[in-house]
Amino acid sequence: MSEYLLEMSGICKSFTGVKALDNVNFKVRPGKVMCLAGENGCGKSTLVKIISGVYTKDEGEVLFEGKKISKITPAEATKLGIQVIYQDLSIFPNLTVMENLAINSEITAGRALVNRKRWEATAKEALSKIGYNIDLYAKMGELSVADKQLVAICRALLFNAKLIIMDEPTTALTKREVDALFKTVRQLRDSGIAIMFISHKTEEIFEISDDVCIMRNGKNVYSGLTSDLTPQQFTFHMTGRELTADHFIPKNISKDPVLKVEHLTLKNKFEDINFELRKGEILGVTGLLGSGRTELALSLFGLEHPKEGKIILNGKEVHIGSPIQAQNLKIGYVPEDRLTEGLCLNQPIADNITLSSLKRLCKAFGLLKKQDLIDDGNIWKEKFSIATDDVRKFASTLSGGNQQKIVLSKWLSNDLDVLILNGPTVGVDVGAKQDIHALVHELANEGLAVIIISDDLSEVVVNCSRVIVMRDGKIVGELEENDITEEVILEIIR
Amino acid sequence: MKEKIKNYASKNGYTVMLLALMAVLLLFFTITKGGDLWHLGPWKGICMQFPEFGLMTLGVMFCFIIGKIDMSFVALGDFASILAVKYMEANVTEGMSNGQIAGVIGVAFLIVIVIAIIGGVINGVLITYLNVPPVMATIAMQLVWLGLSTALTQGYAVSGVPPLYSEIGHMMVFGFLPMPLLIFIIFFAISAFLLKYTVFGEQLYMMGTNEKACRFSAINTHAMVIKTFVLAALFSCFGCMIMVSTMNSAKADYGTSYVMRVILILVLAGVLPDGGVGKISNVLLSIVAVQIIATGVNMFPELNAYYASLIWGGLLLVVLVITAITNGGKKFSFKKKKTS
Numbered sequence: 001m002s003e004y005l006l007e008m009s010g011i012c013k014s015f016t017g018v019k020a021l022d023n024v025n026f027k028v029r030p031g032k033v034m035c036l037a038g039e040n041g042c043g044k045s046t047l048v049k050i051i052s053g054v055y056t057k058d059e060g061e062v063l064f065e066g067k068k069i070s071k072i073t074p075a076e077a078t079k080l081g082i083q084v085i086y087q088d089l090s091i092f093p094n095l096t097v098m099e100n101l102a103i104n105s106e107i108t109a110g111r112a113l114v115n116r117k118r119w120e121a122t123a124k125e126a127l128s129k130i131g132y133n134i135d136l137y138a139k140m141g142e143l144s145v146a147d148k149q150l151v152a153i154c155r156a157l158l159f160n161a162k163l164i165i166m167d168e169p170t171t172a173l174t175k176r177e178v179d180a181l182f183k184t185v186r187q188l189r190d191s192g193i194a195i196m197f198i199s200h201k202t203e204e205i206f207e208i209s210d211d212v213c214i215m216r217n218g219k220n221v222y223s224g225l226t227s228d229l230t231p232q233q234f235t236f237h238m239t240g241r242e243l244t245a246d247h248f249i250p251k252n253i254s255k256d257p258v259l260k261v262e263h264l265t266l267k268n269k270f271e272d273i274n275f276e277l278r279k280g281e282i283l284g285v286t287g288l289l290g291s292g293r294t295e296l297a298l299s300l301f302g303l304e305h306p307k308e309g310k311i312i313l314n315g316k317e318v319h320i321g322s323p324i325q326a327q328n329l330k331i332g333y334v335p336e337d338r339l340t341e342g343l344c345l346n347q348p349i350a351d352n353i354t355l356s357s358l359k360r361l362c363k364a365f366g367l368l369k370k371q372d373l374i375d376d377g378n379i380w381k382e383k384f385s386i387a388t389d390d391v392r393k394f395a396s397t398l399s400g401g402n403q404q405k406i407v408l409s410k411w412l413s414n415d416l417d418v419l420i421l422n423g424p425t426v427g428v429d430v431g432a433k434q435d436i437h438a439l440v441h442e443l444a445n446e447g448l449a450v451i452i453i454s455d456d457l458s459e460v461v462v463n464c465s466r467v468i469v470m471r472d473g474k475i476v477g478e479l480e481e482n483d484i485t486e487e488v489i490l491e492i493i494r
Numbered sequence: 495m496k497e498k499i500k501n502y503a504s505k506n507g508y509t510v511m512l513l514a515l516m517a518v519l520l521l522f523f524t525i526t527k528g529g530d531l532w533h534l535g536p537w538k539g540i541c542m543q544f545p546e547f548g549l550m551t552l553g554v555m556f557c558f559i560i561g562k563i564d565m566s567f568v569a570l571g572d573f574a575s576i577l578a579v580k581y582m583e584a585n586v587t588e589g590m591s592n593g594q595i596a597g598v599i600g601v602a603f604l605i606v607i608v609i610a611i612i613g614g615v616i617n618g619v620l621i622t623y624l625n626v627p628p629v630m631a632t633i634a635m636q637l638v639w640l641g642l643s644t645a646l647t648q649g650y651a652v653s654g655v656p657p658l659y660s661e662i663g664h665m666m667v668f669g670f671l672p673m674p675l676l677i678f679i680i681f682f683a684i685s686a687f688l689l690k691y692t693v694f695g696e697q698l699y700m701m702g703t704n705e706k707a708c709r710f711s712a713i714n715t716h717a718m719v720i721k722t723f724v725l726a727a728l729f730s731c732f733g734c735m736i737m738v739s740t741m742n743s744a745k746a747d748y749g750t751s752y753v754m755r756v757i758l759i760l761v762l763a764g765v766l767p768d769g770g771v772g773k774i775s776n777v778l779l780s781i782v783a784v785q786i787i788a789t790g791v792n793m794f795p796e797l798n799a800y801y802a803s804l805i806w807g808g809l810l811l812v813v814l815v816i817t818a819i820t821n822g823g824k825k826f827s828f829k830k831k832k833t834s
Binding site: 210303322323324327333335341345354356359362365368369370466 | 771
């Protein structure tokens, strides 16, 4: 029997020519917490999906309990005792706790009829494993994220899990909930189960993990004991640079605010929001999921309609009823979810770039020349170095970073006063991320007022000259230049 | 040269398929029916018959391109044409000059246009503001229009179409071009122009690909949906007015089989109901191909009208299955999971 539960060496994986994983090696010890750390887009999720059998690796070797495993399928992984708790938790929100716990074993057993008593027994057994108490008949969708997570853990334990992988489990939790989760994690660890904990939050990793594996750009740059590292070294490994160096420093901020929000309130979403935004400034808005940050952005773009409060643009109170009005008021918005809100994937790149500026490009009577679209697309392709040889190709042929550049171009080709970016670099590789940040800095220095909404704190820290922190629909903190650090924001966020 | 043909074929799969289908059909009917097909008669019939459902097809094509569907268009067209015929019946009296009758016909057409706009707006509002799924909204409206027509006419055909109207309908423009065909050509030109050279056309395709992204790109998606359904209603009502001239009457259930035929034509032409795709030139080929089937089937007296539904339904099923199989692999491949 090997000392390690899971050993992976030389793992490679490419998606349509892009290397997502490049020669990754790491080991997981039984009864230990191993942390897989790295920034967004470094390949963490891809690695997890290879372990759980969702993706197949291109190259490399996997040993589980010392035995070589040539091909992992999801069913195989479950049989081996590998359980993944994904961020979305893969639960059935419309079913009860009991049904959620019992359904997998019922299906595996191939039973055709329902037996309430047996279901209850299964569910109780699962909960008892971590000594967790909850109403078995509560609807899953009505539970808090923390409770859902614990139910998901219980469900994983039903399969005699030897390795539990948790994909960024603390993202939507409060500080107290995180403590409770960590208690459960330690309990599991002490019972001999290996935990693989995925995170990019420094303090959590140091608190919970025994071993750490840091990934950057699809490679693992460090693996070893957590105690051998200092937080500074850790951050360096994760980002590949000393973080303090390239803060954005605004060069010419206008005297009068271009946008002023007073007492803005949207029922059940946010209340009494006040802030000012000047030209040349990058304002960060951060907060957990559900803190009202996205709804605030949508209100400024005419997709949500707050009943109370004022939006003042260039000194005049305005009513923004629709994105069309927002566009006329020179407000642009790059949405959170690129695939569903930002792009027409199966249409040409050029048509996507020009989608919001057709009015400008057309001649009398709404006449349009296709060549004008292509020319306009080529301008942005050059300016933004979008990686394609032909703008007539579909947007779906591009990588996430390049797709995001399309969405940005779409708004930048309009004449804007205010640009709102919601999660501008989610799922974007590091290179494109830097391109996008550099471009936003340049635009701000040319006099654009920018709002960046993000829960990627390192992004907020590097780019924003001022930060608003939201919690439960309220502004709970406002930070100026030198106070903006990840630690301070984390402190306020919870 | 070979390379060029191959390249063309891979890029224009539907065009090649439709041309091949037409060739096979013509060959089949030629073999089975000898030279019967190759007289002026059947071809004249083809040119007279397809414009009415051809117009409807062009209208519904716009709905398909934005990823929606209209099932109510024939019923709406029948209702509009019943009102138009009733109006003409009531207002054309003996001894009126042709000029006066033309005036009455003009007013009747205004009525048709107004009804079409009302019908289109109702469909559009139901779908875009009240978020009713298009199939259900338009099937409900189909029943409403059918019900109104039936109540209004007790289920009987409304005749009393002024002779002048039928005369215009059967006129040969320039001595060789049947009036319905001319009208179809005009509407086809308008449609092609809209799709290829206007902002509206560009937005139609983008809407069909991702409506939400269009809303986030400051496009008035509500207005787009309503405009599209009004367009479909107008085209369809004009199609029904052509039907009035050939049937010399209007009735609540004329042309009900066209609903499925129009869907068949569009799917066959590669204008898929998921939206965002489709070439109007292929729609034209597809209309002609389907008309050849209709004409050809008519040449077999043993296949009487009782088999019509079976034939069209079976064809639609086959075409749907073929497109689902051939597109299935591609269609869902773009739904990439986010990697982070």
